[in-house]
Amino acid sequence: MPDLVLGLPLADTNFVDATWIMIVKSLVIFIVILSLVPLLLLGERKLLGRFQQRYGPNRVGPYGMMQPLADVGKLLSKQAFRPKGAVPLLYELAPALTIISAVLTLAILPFGDVQGDVGFYGIDVPIGILYFFAFSSIAFYGLLLGGWASGSKYSFLGAMRSAAQLISYEIAMGLSLLGVVMMAGSLSLVDIVKAQGEIWYVVPQIVGFLIFLVAGFAETNRPPFDLPEADAELVAGYGTEYGGMRFGSFMFAEYMEMLIVSGIASTMFLGGWMGPGPPGLDPVWMLLKMIILTVFFIWIRATLPRFRYDQLMSFGWKILLPIATLNVLVTAVLVVVT
Amino acid sequence: MTATWAWLVLLFPLLGSLTIGFGFKVLPARVAGLIGISAIVAAFICGILALIGLQGEPSESRHVASSLWEYANVGGLRIDLGIYVDPLSIFMVLVVTGVSSLIHIYSYSYMKSDQGYHRFFSYLNFFVFSMLVLVLGGNFIMLIVGWALVGFASYALISYWYRRNTATKAGMKAFVINVVGDIGLYIAAILIFKNLGSVDYGTVFEKAPEVFTTNEWEIVAICLCLLVGAFAKSAQMPFHTWLADAMEGPTPVSSLIHAATMVTAGVYLIARCHSLFELAPTAADVAAWVGLATLMIAGTIAIAVTDLKRIIAYSTMSQIGYMFVGVGIGAYSAGMFHLMTHAFFKALLFMAAGSIISAMANMQDIDKMKGFRKAMPFTAAMLIIGALALSGFPGTSGWFSKDEIIDFAHFRGGMYDWMWAGMLIGAFMTAVYSFRIIFRILPGPACKEAEYLEEHGHVIHGEPKNPATGELEDTEVGYPGEEHHIAEQAGGMKFAMSVLGILALIGGLVQVPGVDEVITNFLEPTFEDSVFAHMHPSTHEAWVGLGEGALISILGITFTWFLYIRRPDLPVKFRERFRAVHALCVNKWYGDEIIDFLIVSPVKAFGRFCNRVFERFAIDGATAGVAGLTRSAGAAVRDMQSGMLRGYAVLMLFGILAIAIYFLIRSI
């Protein structure tokens, strides 16, 4: 008898909480991540300032702590206008789509094992990492529609670039995770974390880890892979025609995706919630790892210049993909041999 | 272990053939030759190892069946890719590989200046492989496979000089007649399967006595069909005409195929199936009588013709006739013994003849040869040894083997006494024709080729011509060119000939009645189920028989000496006097013409009839009708081929709907 999720015989899942626990859980996760985003925004601006030997925001509130709130307030109060050539419904749907898919992906990030009646994660599905890929491919439509529906050439070019970039790097990303999946013998993220009890996969799968990070930069459109929104060439890419909170949603989703990629990286390679201390500390460890990786993202942004478009493509197809494939092959042989 | 060695026996020649065949562009000619030789020698060594393994077993379990994999399994017919190793097949393997090794060594020198060297050795190895499949095969299907492969290999080798019209014609003739024999074998195999439910040697021979009563018509039919195959392959009446034409191939080929190995396949077949033939004595008698007829007719032809290789070819037919009589009347080991000794001295004779032919620049007519005694002393000696053994001179191998068969016929008495008498006459003729060669070409004043050879140490460089038609030969694709002067000087030829010479002289000593009966004892496990297993003449009788044989042989030799040395005018006079008889013999008793009249012409006439009537009206009409139908149908549906994708989709949907509705209606 398959487990009932929300009263539906959807599938065999590994552990299902009571419905009310699930609702509470989802709220908690959503709120935690949601409140992380403004912090991240502030952190990025502060850090970038330090990297560039300036102060960064320091006017609003003590040490500029209230800056994110001010930003949000500004965006919210702007007039929500629409360009003349835009396609009405799609133009408004696009930012929502990106944010929805990002939020839905949060469901599978594990912040701890099952403790008592509660699993410290949204849901533990056997398809695990495939879920992540499914929603990241839906997120792509957000960008694409945004660019296309704006009815502007710059937006459209940016959207096309992002489309090409996303499908190019998604393959390398998938392949880089395949090594971990093979070693753990499961797609479920919880199982993968548990399989890292002896050694974090960052050690045996260092190649996979590096490829995943690089591809993760590309997937989240972060520098040095921020070509879709390259402000020097395309004004702001797919986001050119957006303003107000719609623009804010795109920003919001981007930071959320950064957090998600960090979360997946920590889960797959850095032992997820594992760390010293009682099991109750597990979510803390997980969040810590995510934040460290996010800071790394910011660091890279401050350090590296942007790629050229052809460099980006040939890097993805000619370097990352072969290495990732080789990594998979070697891992497969090793897994079979040992 | 025995089976492994036996498989290796098969493997080496095949590997050799493939290596040479595929590597002909890379391998230097000499290397190809060496590969060919070593493949066969390796097979011979493996044969000996298999023999040792087999002899280690107790006598009643000296047969090993081994299967690599299932070749086919259809409708109850199970065919293994398997071999059957017992003394008989090992005996054949040793004879085949042994003689073949020597012939390979001989060819290594003899074919030196031939452009198709690689091809030749590839064919030779392939032939040996096919022959080994034939003798080692563990069931009738494998036998047929080997049988057909041997036929093909013989075709390839006879037509080896494929620019030579006579050679290709001879090859085709041999192939066609062989295929007629193959058909006999197929029918036999089908009948065997129908009656016994298996084609495996072991099962068939075991079950045959339970299923068949003696001389039941079906077993007789099976044996007669087998005999058709045997006659065709062994050039017995009425399928004998191909063998003489097969002399168009290079001399080593004649030596290998048409003396030592292929033509003995029929003898092997009868020996292998002796338990079937003993259930059908009628068929066995047919084999014996046909053998007798062949041996006498071939003897007369051999006395009349003047082509050196053809004389030896007819003598081969005659000697195989002896073997057929032997295995037909139940003297199996004697027949096999004669097969072995015959392989020695006939291969030797052919080799010596090859040596002389090459000295004559490919001229084969003995009328033109004279006085080779001084020019080629070694060849002369070998020729004499061969002739002695062939004619059964006391002490030589032929004496022991041939007279054992003759003796056994006398021992069985009754009707077989007639055979005895016939075979004695045949023996006399054997002595006459074999020494006719010697006395015509060795003594006397040297002809110009022999003289030249004596003076210059090598042979005349004549233009290569076909003696039969006078056409110039095409030397580009393989035919010894002008620089061909090997005669007997080449080491390989001398080695092969001397080994065979020694064997021809003393090879008979392994089976001296009352002293050592090695062959009989060795083959006993195979033939112990035979009704003739413990029937043989006493030692005393055997020696009496040997005495008769010696007498006849010496008589014949003396008679020939008298004819050709003392009174050389007599043969000419005979020829004038009995023109009709001579013509009959020279023309092979009109064998070709009879076959032509009885089979070829009617078939041709029928073909003409079919061409004129059946072809024109039935086939042409049907074809034209079908074409017209297609055309009009095409015209009818042409409009549907609009190139419009969507139109096609609609048509497809129509089809789907039709099928769906059909099934819906059916399900109601």
Place this chain on the structure above:
Amino acid sequence: MEQIAFFVGAIGALGAAFAVVIVKNPFYSVLALVIHLVFLAGIFLLLMAQFLAAALIVVYAGAVMVLYVFVAAYVGGIEEPKWDSSPELRIVGPILAVALFIAISIAVLGSGLSALGTPGPDDVPSGFGTPEAVGHLMMEDFLIAFEAASLLLLIAAVAAIVLAGRRREDRKKLPGGEGA
């Protein structure tokens, strides 16, 4: 609950499918098909094929449809000309398709399936539709099909490059312009 989920999914999928056929602009057709696929993935989940639902999204929505978007954007939103070379197809086609639907429905609802019997959801083995189960089947029972499919993919990739790739010699060498 299941009924509601099914009908939501079914209406969504069907509506999107109709939109694919009806909408004039190919770009919108592509988007409609994406929506259709998302709903279809939901229905797949109801059938306990979670791996395939994920694969459908990843492969179709994530890769195949992206290609479509590219091409649709590349060739532009050309609307079909009003003139139709065979207008009768507009009527005949739907009629035939409806006939096909009726035939299949009769087969499904009528005689066909009752003979097979319908085991309930309880009869499903555990792990039904998980990547593990499908993977086992694919690597053990259907290995040759799997290999053949991968070979097919390779060939298709090469074919696409050959078909759509820019040919330099097109303009230089061949006067006819159409290189092989």
Place this chain on the structure above:
Amino acid sequence: MDIEWYLVLSALLFATGFIGVMVRRNPVVILLCLELMLSAGALALLAFSRMLGNQDGQVFVLIVLVVAACEVVVGLGLVVAMYRRRLPLDVDEIKELKG
């Protein structure tokens, strides 16, 4: 929930796709409609697979996905090639079957 409903849905989707193939003329849309038909087939396979409790159907669907991907790649390659040669993107216009 009876499996029949899924099958009827599949039949409906298939018929819809077929209508699209027959009525539309833009090759891109025709390919899309083919996708519809393929996904309808996949749905039927999954429904049967669920009904019989046998996962072979799921493997079939996976293979169908692969084949569909191949078909798309080649089909879209053709569309792009047509566009490059400035041919009309109308299947009725290019029925000559030569470049």
